[in-house]
Amino acid sequence: MTDSTTIWHNPRCSKSRQTLALLEARGGELDVREYMDDMPSIDELKDVMTKLGFTSAHEWLRKNEADYRELGLKAIEDEEVLLDAMTKYPRLIERPVVIHGDKAMIGRPPEQVLELF
Template structure:
């Protein structure tokens, strides 16, 4: 089964998580989600696997979050759409292994799904 990481190479936690996977013999499928944003369907799947609500997957301190007024929006579809249009809003890194997923915060958390 392929392990996938939704990765931002500029993020230290994302780099640490990728290095940890490799240290454990895992060469993941790397999705640089800022270059290749996930679709709304993909985000829905990630939310299901992570057992999170959209806002829980969002980086609420990002300027886009404030600029888009997302704190006042409760509609699930609109929050997911905001992440597809502004992938920087997504928390990172996300690691998926089959039907299991986790956030790499802290990076060691990904070891639970390997």
């Protein structure tokens, strides 16, 4: 297993900045992906969803986002439609997401991601 860690980071988010600071203080190889600019593909979302242990994209959608309401995502059950919306509107993705090996975790609270190590 690799020691590499990736964070899907949004520098405008305080929880994301706090999580990044924790990971940097921990040391080790860290890949910072600003996912708002470098949007994940549907395949990447599926992979990370599995690593998060989620069975539905609804589990990591930001339900307070205007896009969530405007797109009517609450009523949608088709996973492909939800994942497609996440690729087109990455702010819908709950953040930050930290990926380490075959596991991932959302940094809410930030300290939670340390359980990956």
